[in-house]
Amino acid sequence: MIEKLKDLCEKNGIFLSDDQLKKFEIYLNMLSKWNRVYNLTSVRRKEEIITKHFFDSLTLVKLFEKEGINVEGKKVADLGAGAGFPGVPVKIYYGEKIDLYLIESVGKKCIFLEMLKKEISVDYKVICKRSEEVEERFDIVLSRATGETFDVMRWGKDILKVGGYLIIMKGKKVEEELRPFTVSLRFEGYPERRYIVLKKISEDGHTR
Numbered sequence: 001m002i003e004k005l006k007d008l009c010e011k012n013g014i015f016l017s018d019d020q021l022k023k024f025e026i027y028l029n030m031l032s033k034w035n036r037v038y039n040l041t042s043v044r045r046k047e048e049i050i051t052k053h054f055f056d057s058l059t060l061v062k063l064f065e066k067e068g069i070n071v072e073g074k075k076v077a078d079l080g081a082g083a084g085f086p087g088v089p090v091k092i093y094y095g096e097k098i099d100l101y102l103i104e105s106v107g108k109k110c111i112f113l114e115m116l117k118k119e120i121s122v123d124y125k126v127i128c129k130r131s132e133e134v135e136e137r138f139d140i141v142l143s144r145a146t147g148e149t150f151d152v153m154r155w156g157k158d159i160l161k162v163g164g165y166l167i168i169m170k171g172k173k174v175e176e177e178l179r180p181f182t183v184s185l186r187f188e189g190y191p192e193r194r195y196i197v198l199k200k201i202s203e204d205g206h207t208r
């Protein structure tokens, strides 16, 4: 089953080692098992978890390349991580090169993320709070399906360092006024993806 992830990634120029694939396999099994009881994500079929969660999160690797965003040595936050997307797949990919923080306000999801960390031996920090209560600042904030775009922009801006990037993964619909900040990427065997990419340019909170 996990070979499907390997193939889809390779078709799109993303290469995963056996060790990384093993971590994804453990993640897949654990998420399917926990989902039966805790309803962590509405995506339930393993095949769909592979495409809609794992691959979709890993498309960020291509976005960073395209936009020239260097993630190495950076503090990266996932705002509203849920069951770990997109943050955990990104961390599995970059390993020690990034410091990952998962911000999630729902307790059962935080417990899952803490258990997952042990099972896949990947080191990240779970911040079990609403982002509005977080005082730490990050170089890069990622977010997918966390809330209304303008809310996420406000929350994201407040936890970003000046010069940092906020990246919001979007479906087909992008708000008119945000189109100039939107990047689209095409993938083989997967629908086109859109991302709002904003840079915090001053402490008073403006992004552009």
Ligand SMILES: C[S@@+](CC[C@H](N)C(=O)[O-])C[C@H]1O[C@@H](n2cnc3c(N)ncnc32)[C@H](O)[C@@H]1O
Pocket (backbone or CB within 6 Å): 041, 079, 080, 081, 082, 083, 084, 085, 086, 103, 104, 105, 106, 109, 129, 130, 131, 132, 143, 144, 145, 146, 147, 155
């Ligand atoms: C629809 S889920 C998406 C989860 C994940 N990002 C994904 O794409 O699968 C949204 C998650 O964001 C969390 N959330 C929403 N607003 C938040 C905030 N301000 N701070 C922390 N977590 C938040 C919710 O608890 C929920 O788990």
